[in-house]
Amino acid sequence: MTAYRLWCVTALACCLFVVSTAVQAEEPRVVELQDLKLTIPAEWKSMQPSSRLRLAEFAIPSAEGDTETSELVVFPPFGGSVEQNVSRWVTQFEGEGRQVKMRKGASTHGDYVLVDMQGTYKKPVGPPIQGRTAPVENYRMLAVILMVEGKGNYFLKVTGPQKTVAGVVDAFRTSFGADKEKEVDYELSN
Structure with missing residues (x-):
């Protein structure tokens, strides 16, 4: 084998290794939180919970332009x-322009x-005890009440700009093992 061919084979092997490593790095990870096993995308970065009332927080990368x-x-259940x-x-969310869709599965x-909500979000500002908010337009929230038999209701919420949240709807459902195809419309009973 000539030196040039050896160099080409070595370079190709290095490229394949780098691509293989990059693909492996994108695999979602399983995160265990009390009674839950969530499948979290690799690019969602774990953060220190900002309150002891939160089991976990993950930063979701912003969509282009957000x-x-x-x-x-x-x-946790409460x-x-x-x-x-x-x-x-x-x-x-402010009443004017608010869109709400509810599904059960x-x-x-x-x-x-x-619950999938869009519109002008009343974003909390300062300590929660003060109850202060600031309106932020074009926001979206995906909120789930996950009823774990014998353990209680867990709550998962994705909140952010509409464009970013629109890009993670499927990953959010996957995180807690939902099946969109088997969901039905849900309405409040009161």
């Missing part, structure tokens, strides 16, 4: 019915209710 950050927040939580989430963890 300057605001997006995040997935996971909350108070309130499905209806109470959904009603509270809906009020986190079954996941690998149990039944769930998924």
Whole structure:
């Protein structure tokens, strides 16, 4: 084998190794949080929870052109019915121009209710106890109540600019084992 051919084979092998390593780095990871096993995309970066009421937080890379950050927040089981939580989430968006879609389905963890909201988000500003918000247009929230039998209701919320959140809808469903094809419309009972 000539030196040139040896160099070409070596260069090709190095390129294949780099591509192979890059593909492996993109594999989602399984994150265990109490009774949940979530499949989180590799590019969603784990962050220190900003409150002890949060099990986990993940930063979601912004879509091209979006300057605001997006995040997935996971909350442990605590108070309130499905209806109470959904009603509270809906009020986190201003009434004018607000779009709300609700679906119900079954996941690998149990039944769930998924609420998809768009519009002007009342983004929290400062300590939660103060209840201050600032309106942010063109926002979207995907919020799930995941009913884990015998363990309680877990809450998962993706919040951010519409464009970024639109790009992660499928990954969000995958994270908790949802099947979009088997979902049905959901309406509040009150």
